[in-house]
Amino acid sequence: MGDLVQAELRKTTTTTLWWALLIPTVLIALGGGLLSGLTGRTFVEFFSSSEAEQLSDALGVTPDQWKFSLLGIGRTINLATMFPLIFGALAIAGEVGTRTITTTFLTAPSRVHAMAAKMMVYALWGAIYGLAIIGFTALGIVLTSTSGQMPDAGGWAMLALVCVLSSILMTLFGVGLGALLPNSAGVVVLLIMYFLVIENALQLGLRLSGVPETAVGFLPNGSVDGLTGSVAVDLFLADAGVVPEEGVYWLRVFAGAGGAQAWWLSGLIFLAWVAAAFGGGWARMTQKDIT
Amino acid sequence: MHDGSGLIAVQNLTKQFGSVTAVQNLSFTVSPGSVTGFLGPNGAGKTTTLRMLLGLVKPTSGTATINGRPFHQLGRPGRVVGAVLEAQGFHPNRTARNHLRVYASAIGVPDAQADQVLGLVGLSTAAGRNVGGFSLGMKQRMAVATALLGDPQVLVLDEPANGLDPEGIAWLRNFLQSFARMGRTVLISSHLLAEVEQTVDQVVIVSRGQTMYYGPLEHLRQQQQRRVFVQPSDVGALATALREAGVQALEQLPDGRLAVSGVDAKQVADTALRAGVSVYGIQEEQADLEQIFFRLTSGQFVGHAPAPYQQQQGGWA
Numbered sequence: 264m265g266d267l268v269q270a271e272l273r274k275t276t277t278t279t280l281w282w283a284l285l286i287p288t289v290l291i292a293l294g295g296g297l298l299s300g301l302t303g304r305t306f307v308e309f310f311s312s313s314e315a316e317q318l319s320d321a322l323g324v325t326p327d328q329w330k331f332s333l334l335g336i337g338r339t340i341n342l343a344t345m346f347p348l349i350f351g352a353l354a355i356a357g358e359v360g361t362r363t364i365t366t367t368f369l370t371a372p373s374r375v376h377a378m379a380a381k382m383m384v385y386a387l388w389g390a391i392y393g394l395a396i397i398g399f400t401a402l403g404i405v406l407t408s409t410s411g412q413m414p415d416a417g418g419w420a421m422l423a424l425v426c427v428l429s430s431i432l433m434t435l436f437g438v439g440l441g442a443l444l445p446n447s448a449g450v451v452v453l454l455i456m457y458f459l460v461i462e463n464a465l466q467l468g469l470r471l472s473g474v475p476e477t478a479v480g481f482l483p484n485g486s487v488d489g490l491t492g493s494v495a496v497d498l499f500l501a502d503a504g505v506v507p508e509e510g511v512y513w514l515r516v517f518a519g520a521g522g523a524q525a526w527w528l529s530g531l532i533f534l535a536w537v538a539a540a541f542g543g544g545w546a547r548m549t550q551k552d553i554t
Numbered sequence: 555m556h557d558g559s560g561l562i563a564v565q566n567l568t569k570q571f572g573s574v575t576a577v578q579n580l581s582f583t584v585s586p587g588s589v590t591g592f593l594g595p596n597g598a599g600k601t602t603t604l605r606m607l608l609g610l611v612k613p614t615s616g617t618a619t620i621n622g623r624p625f626h627q628l629g630r631p632g633r634v635v636g637a638v639l640e641a642q643g644f645h646p647n648r649t650a651r652n653h654l655r656v657y658a659s660a661i662g663v664p665d666a667q668a669d670q671v672l673g674l675v676g677l678s679t680a681a682g683r684n685v686g687g688f689s690l691g692m693k694q695r696m697a698v699a700t701a702l703l704g705d706p707q708v709l710v711l712d713e714p715a716n717g718l719d720p721e722g723i724a725w726l727r728n729f730l731q732s733f734a735r736m737g738r739t740v741l742i743s744s745h746l747l748a749e750v751e752q753t754v755d756q757v758v759i760v761s762r763g764q765t766m767y768y769g770p771l772e773h774l775r776q777q778q779q780r781r782v783f784v785q786p787s788d789v790g791a792l793a794t795a796l797r798e799a800g801v802q803a804l805e806q807l808p809d810g811r812l813a814v815s816g817v818d819a820k821q822v823a824d825t826a827l828r829a830g831v832s833v834y835g836i837q838e839e840q841a842d843l844e845q846i847f848f849r850l851t852s853g854q855f856v857g858h859a860p861a862p863y864q865q866q867q868g869g870w871a
């Protein structure tokens with residue numbers, strides 16, 4: 264098994280895809296971080312201004328305790344993990360496309376072994392992308408916001424944890440889907456469309472049709488977004504003092520955790536999606552005639 | 555685990571792709587120490603059979619084993635069997651050396667083996683180049699190099715001569731023969747008998763998914779029969795006279811000629827003379843291996859009325 268893991272690792276490091284996708288990942292993370300920091304600063308400055316003082320008092324807002332920059336982090340992670348998702352999707356779809364899958368299966372004790380080795384290596388890559396994402400998002404925030412706007416060390420650790428988890432799960436979701444639909448262009452377009460357009464439309468439709476808000480948290484993007492978004496909201500609320508219920512609703516929507524369950528439950532829900540995609544892809548790849 | 559015998563055994567193998575029967579109840583064995591040719595025209599089911607043997611395609615029924623085991627029970631298959639398959643791929647942006655190192659680690663052999671096999675197939679100087687820029691023949695050499703990475707006991711090659719230059723073909727021929735002489739097993743497919751005639755000792759000839767001949771190439775050579783085509787004034791009288799003379803292998807051709815096997819032209823002419831039949835034309839033809847192969851694979855083996863020889867040759871070329 265160690266041999267196969269090394270082989271899969273080599274496959275990923277001997278082509279340029281990993282850094283070709285890491286560049287936009289880092290740019291989006293950094294950009295998202297900068298934007299989050301700026302947004303947070305703008306809010307604080309607005310609510311602290313003499314004009315808004317009355318409003319702040321009325322709402323019970325204590326601007327210096329409202330870490331608005333936190334709320335953009337979830338969104339940034341969600342967007343940036345599109346790239347590890349694509350990286351994962353090309354794991355098997357790419358091999359089917361170049362037909363190296365034949366040699367891969369010829370040199371592995373079984374297809375199950377080959378798939379398992381791939382899963383481990385892509386989980387590792389998911390973690391690497393995740394660390395890059397949280398690192399550059401944090402950098403962006405540090406550059407643009409004041410220290411009062413930032414979480415404490417524990418908060419950062421928690422954010423890093425869910426970011427890495429989210430990135431690993433997104434990568435594996437991609438691996439599974441790429442095995443289920445082993446066509447590089449097809450699966451990449453489908454995933455981008457789904458995560459950026461289709462599910463958002465679906466969420467909007469659900470909300471408009473009066474389905475309970477929590478339904479959204481069970482969708483793939485709703486749940487993976489909830490994994491990071493819920494942590495961001497939790498960290499925000501921990502320091503924000505009293506926030507009216509209506510306010511919390513909008514905070515969650517803003518952080519990308521609208522309708523989502525608690526972070527760990529959201530993580531488990533998305534894990535179920537990953538398992539479904541992976542299970543389907545696994546079944547397909549172990550049965551498929553390689554001709 | 556496997557028995558290390560180097561034996562390939564295909565038994566009652568059948569593969570159905572939807573309504574297409576690619577392979578039908580195929581059986582043969584391949585022994586170590588010799589090169590076995592797996593021959594048949596395009597679409598005969600060669601590729602499908604080899605892919606079933608290599609665990610890439612699931613048989614509809616029947617079994618295919620290497621060293622007494624189905625592929626997925628070989629443990630470390632890369633060390634037991636190496637394969638050169640049609641449309642086996644390479645990542646275009648991975649260098650030759652890196653491609654081989656990837657699979658060297660999968661098989662569990664040292665990285666040095668990658669350079670070793672590159673040298674063996676004559677690609678050392680291209681080791682650092684991306685495989686995407688390789689010619690068809692270079693890719694084929696790469697496929698051979700990949701197959702040899704694990705120093706396997708059994709080699710399976712599907713039409714490996716495709717794209718190879720004459721030098722490459724000559725190299726492959728020598729390589730496979732010496733490989734077999736080391737007591738290892740080689741199974742090589744081709745749609746051209748001539749292409750492998752000098753390389754193989756045994757042949758399995760398939761057509762439309764079924765075995766048509768299976769045995770030493772030498773036996774096939776001995777089947778090379780002379781046929782005499784004669785245009786007599788009275789076909790019936792000549793046929794009767796020939797049967798009386800003990801010649802049974804007669805065929806009446808649609809053009810009115812009689813095809814007589816196993817005798818020479820002189821014997822036929824003498825018999826005709828004795829029977830008082832005029833001979834308007836007589837021709838002797840020696841079926842070469844290629845023609846036997848064609849007759850076997852076009853499903854018109856003795857017993858049916860075959861098309862005239864000339865036409866067959868035309869169809870073959």
Ligand SMILES: Nc1ncnc2c1ncn2[C@@H]1O[C@H](COP(=O)(O)OP(=O)(O)O)[C@@H](O)[C@H]1O
Nearest residue numbers: 554571574576595596597598599600601602603
């Ligand atoms: N994946 C597939 N799906 C459907 N039919 C196939 C597939 N692969 C092969 N065939 C059919 O099976 C038959 C045998 O093909 P193949 O094994 O490639 O023959 P050969 O290698 O002898 O040329 C052909 O009729 C071919 O069209």
Ligand SMILES: [Mg+2]
Nearest residue numbers: 600601640713
């Ligand atoms: Mg073929």
